[in-house]
Amino acid sequence: MSTILLKQISFNSQIKDVLIEGNKIAEIADNIAVQADIVIDGKDRQLLPGFINMHTHASMTLVRGVEEDCPLQEWLEQIWKIESNMDEEMIYWGAKLAILEMFQSGTTSFLDMYWMVPQVMQAVEEMGIRANLSYVFLTHSDQAKAERQKRECMELYRASRNWCDRCDFSVAIHADYTVDEKTMIWASNFAKEHGLLLNTHIAETQAETQTDITNRGMSPVKYYDSLGILDENTVAAHCVWLSDEDVEILGKRKVNVVHNINSNLKLSSGYKFKYSELKAAGANICLGTDGAASSNNLDILETMKTSSLLQKAWRGDPKALPIDELMDLSSLNGANALNINAGKIEKGALADLIIVDTRSAAFVPNVDFEADLIFAANSSCIDSVICDGVLVMEHRRVKGEDEILDNVNRLAEKLLRTSK
């Protein structure tokens, strides 16, 4: 069993030795005298739980920067056209680029919703990140497609039982406007039956929300709830357009609500996310970046800052979304949603950890580490990353970086050429 010893490192306002054995934190003490395989000096360093990105479409790194300053419908149509030309090789390398940048910005787990799950799984397995990959239902009203997708979902679920321990399987309903009701119910039941997460987009735009109210006589949240879908294993991305009743339902059902502020801002989807109301109602709020086509990067540290700034701004309250809650949003809440023992620095927890280099202007003067991290620094302060007990980034170097950059440049060029 491999071991990593972090010597005299700061975390939670204390300085300790932290010993990692296998994939877990084995011991935390003032002084641990063991011969570890790797010893890391904690001088000018802070230890944090790795960030958890609870909503992304990893392989969309392939289309980063493709459609800019563009109205939503035009953007969607162009992206869909390009996506229809993606092949397995592209999905695989796109996911690897996503994982590379997630490590470089301190993320150790992500929840993904995209096509060609086996290729993403292979990238996850090889790169050493932790992930939960959702098979996505997207049927519109095509029943033949729905049947084919059910079969694929069942096959993939069976196959997933042989995946490595870092990689879990889940089911996704793309959205209530892209999946027929029968399939929504089937997918939800399948997830419940097998103890899987049910991942979905809810109330991302005002138009989609209003359409539900007009056509179904109820909001998207009420509609999902009327089908019996919502529970503590549901992950609902966006939830930008919520009534008070919607907030109450999401809270009562203990839904995991994922806030994707940068995507919501850039696509003009909306920004009045009801953070404090959702929290008070009992929802578990997490952070996501969305795919790189909408928010351009997969940087949770940036997401933390923007989320806090927007809450303070639209509520007119500088105390809104305070720092300690932001820290939980970035890690612990995501771990709870994913049912993994992570997001904290405790004996027995998974060793999914990031090491921040505090020897830079952003952390001077040394008054409030967390404020400096969120509001002054950027993710280049993340010096090293440990995931599942393995040092996957050391002094900002991730194995295979050049190969990933070259392959994605090559494949994106091909993809855009064929999509013209």
Next chain:
Amino acid sequence: MSTILLKQISFNSQIKDVLIEGNKIAEIADNIAVQADIVIDGKDRQLLPGFINMHTHASMTLVRGVEEDCPLQEWLEQIWKIESNMDEEMIYWGAKLAILEMFQSGTTSFLDMYWMVPQVMQAVEEMGIRANLSYVFLTHSDQAKAERQKRECMELYRASRNWCDRCDFSVAIHADYTVDEKTMIWASNFAKEHGLLLNTHIAETQAETQTDITNRGMSPVKYYDSLGILDENTVAAHCVWLSDEDVEILGKRKVNVVHNINSNLKLSSGYKFKYSELKAAGANICLGTDGAASSNNLDILETMKTSSLLQKAWRGDPKALPIDELMDLSSLNGANALNINAGKIEKGALADLIIVDTRSAAFVPNVDFEADLIFAANSSCIDSVICDGVLVMEHRRVKGEDEILDNVNRLAEKLLRTSK
């Protein structure tokens, strides 16, 4: 005369050689065959004009992180209390830290408004950045103080004629609620008489704006205009709360309006900045970070992203504040406000330039460099900085960094201890 040759470097969608002689761009051509003192290989690099930070209080790096998640009034009182204990050594090292982080985030010029101008000037002179330093009037209704400040201002103006070429002098009216009317007029006239910029805060908060409307019967903008202050040499920071008439006045007077989005968000000052209206009216819009006590860092690249996201969000228009305009906001418009021949890569322009390393995940795939820079990257992509023809940051190293970090840590600790 020292020379720098940039070999085969990308900029403005072309690849050229760029020769810097002394402090100017001397030649741009397909191939320049000279023996330069420094030769920089343009492979995987993009050249940009250096960013210009048009509103900051540099030495406030000393109080970074001191008051977080705090209501505005409490924040102000605490910051003022601490500021009253700052000495010359603190101001000097605080400014040095600010300049260090400005270089590291690609800024080559800044407009500063703070106390103890000679100490800030010394930091500017030693570090090699370009700056315009405002003497700040802050009198309330104290006429003795006003007279003392006028004398100080005149003395400083005289002294400034011996400052180095990189450093200009200007006059600041802190705000119309902190400076008496007679002194506002005196300061404005002094600036006009000597061809200096007049730097001020206008309409930052709703409360301050409403107070003017109630007490003076007119908005802050109308009030400044009624005193004959506003013209193309006025720099008006914030301008968050503007009526249509205010927008028209600022446009007609060709005022330089500085948008400080991160500070406005974090302090809950307001976010509905009327960018497109001000631009259409004729104002020259620039970007600023404000001091590190309110926005926590001095990163113009981050400011560019947040400014664009907020315009897209509050207007519900993903096309708002497009990328090419953002690029001008970050550099050319600031140069025009400061009356310097910078903010562009042209023969004869000042060699205030930044070199971006595009060999990283944020710039892959290689589709839209500017979108990648603003929306995917962070300022750690800035590899090297040339200011006034001198390579002031090379591969992210700035001379004297350790000394600056150590001194600010020491002095901030002393400052906070004495301010308890």
